Amino acid sequence: MKLQLALDLVNIPQAIEVVREVEQFVDVVEIGTPVVINEGLRAVKEVSAAFPNLTVLADLKIMDAGGYEVMKASEAGASIITVLGATDDATIKGAVEEAKKQGTLILVDMINVKDIEKRAYEIDALGVDYICVHTGYDLQAKGENSFEQLQTIKRVVKNAKTAVAGGIKLDTLPEVIEAQPDLVIVGGGITGQDNKKAVAAKMQELIKQATFA
Numbered sequence: 660m661k662l663q664l665a666l667d668l669v670n671i672p673q674a675i676e677v678v679r680e681v682e683q684f685v686d687v688v689e690i691g692t693p694v695v696i697n698e699g700l701r702a703v704k705e706v707s708a709a710f711p712n713l714t715v716l717a718d719l720k721i722m723d724a725g726g727y728e729v730m731k732a733s734e735a736g737a738s739i740i741t742v743l744g745a746t747d748d749a750t751i752k753g754a755v756e757e758a759k760k761q762g763t764l765i766l767v768d769m770i771n772v773k774d775i776e777k778r779a780y781e782i783d784a785l786g787v788d789y790i791c792v793h794t795g796y797d798l799q800a801k802g803e804n805s806f807e808q809l810q811t812i813k814r815v816v817k818n819a820k821t822a823v824a825g826g827i828k829l830d831t832l833p834e835v836i837e838a839q840p841d842l843v844i845v846g847g848g849i850t851g852q853d854n855k856k857a858v859a860a861k862m863q864e865l866i867k868q869a870t871f872a
């Protein structure tokens with residue numbers, strides 16, 4: 660099980676500062692969708708250059724032109740690129756094909772997919788690397804989370820790795836870990852804390868305990 664730090668509400672220098680603080684405790688650094696909107700793929704380029712030993716994920720949430728957008732994000736230095744599960748199979752297939760050429764990986768974000776079980780089963784057959792359940796900010800604000808959806812993908816997905824995102828905090832992490840996802844994605848649960856390093860360290864400790872138990 661790995662820990663991914665999601666950077667959403669920062670500019671490039673702030674992103675680099677946060678990663679510097681917690682880098683020893685995270686496995687993957689996500690350049691979040693709002694950062695890509697504000698700063699472009701330059702954010703992926705600069706963070707990958709600053710931290711060559713970390714895996715960088717570009718959260719493009721691709722909905723169309725899968726092959727082209729994966730090519731651009733891969734060229735910028737991303738090792739993992741996100742595509743939306745709600746899109747057409749053709750887009751996901753194009754993304755997977757290009758990622759294979761580039762030596763990068765595809766994470767499919769199931770945000771707002773209504774029938775998670777059916778769609779996860781279909782997407783699992785398309786050769787993607789990760790399938791991620793995700794409650795976005797707007798539904799988090801209504802008190803929702805993805806813990807039940809995580810159980811569903813753990814049951815249905817046989818080929819891809821599983822991931823979970825959306826409002827995970829230190830106090831809810833044990834419940835997430837119990838379901839044994841391969842990747843736990845945390846944004847505000849780290850970046851919104853006064854002592855980011857201490858929280859990331861504790862999260863990594865809980866994940867390691869569960870992984871090697």
Ligand SMILES: O=C([C@H](O)CO)[C@H](O)[C@H](O)COP(=O)(O)O
Nearest residue numbers: 665692795825826827845846847
């Ligand atoms: O993908 C995300 C969201 O849609 C904004 O782009 C976040 O990175 C993801 O939800 C993780 O962040 P937190 O919910 O703050 O943990």
